[in-house]
Amino acid sequence: MILNIDFAALFADYAGIKKPAYIQGESFRKNLAGDTPNNWRKSMYYRYWQHAPIRPAHLGVRDERYKLIYFYGQPLEMTGSDKKTTAPAWEFYDLQNDPMETHNAINDKQYTKEISRLKKKLIKLKAEAGDSDVNRPFSSNS
Numbered sequence: 001m002i003l004n005i006d007f008a009a010l011f012a013d014y015a016g017i018k019k020p021a022y023i024q025g026e027s028f029r030k031n032l033a034g035d036t037p038n039n040w041r042k043s044m045y046y047r048y049w050q051h052a053p054i055r056p057a058h059l060g061v062r063d064e065r066y067k068l069i070y071f072y073g074q075p076l077e078m079t080g081s082d083k084k085t086t087a088p089a090w091e092f093y094d095l096q097n098d099p100m101e102t103h104n105a106i107n108d109k110q111y112t113k114e115i116s117r118l119k120k121k122l123i124k125l126k127a128e129a130g131d132s133d134v135n136r137p138f139s140s141n142s
Contacts, residue, residue, distance in 0.1 A: 001041050001043070002028045003044055004025075005023070006025035006027065008023045008025060009023050009027040009028075010028055012027070013029050026041075042064060043061060044062050045059070045060070045061050045122065045126055045131075046060055047060075047126075047131060049078045049081075050078055050079075050080050051075045051076070051081040051082055051085075051086075052081070053073075053084050053086050056071040056073040056086045057078070059072070059122070060122070061118050061122040061125055062095075065094065065096050066118060067091075067092070068090070068115060068118040069092075070088070070090055071088060071089045073085050073088055076133075090106045091106055092104065092105050092106040092111060
């Protein structure tokens with residue numbers, strides 16, 4: 001899993017300079033050469049800030065098989081966001097059995113353990129990314 005935050009680290013690597021501490025990503029130079037490190041990320045956190053009722057603001061976590069998304073549906077005073085809020089909602093997808101993400105399996109009992117695991121992973125990765133809602137207007141159960 002290569003993320004957009006990894007490009008700055010890659011460019012620093014190719015330039016032969018040490019990655020500055022403020023860069024969150026990692027160089028994926030070895031990945032490009034077909035030698036993905038054993039400790040390369042197996043999951044990722046993301047956040048979509050801009051809110052609109054037809055595309056609510058959300059955050060999520062994805063690993064090699066599953067995706068968990070929390071639509072918090074609040075504008076959080078982000079530029080370009082609609083002031084109209086939407087009800088909070090969760091979505092969960094088994095990407096192996098449903099690669100097109102057509103079935104929200106959040107209420108499927110067979111995935112209870114995976115959903116719980118990913119909710120914990122979401123909290124962990126959100127914190128690692130330094131993403132905090134402490135000083136933002138927010139009404140949710142994230």
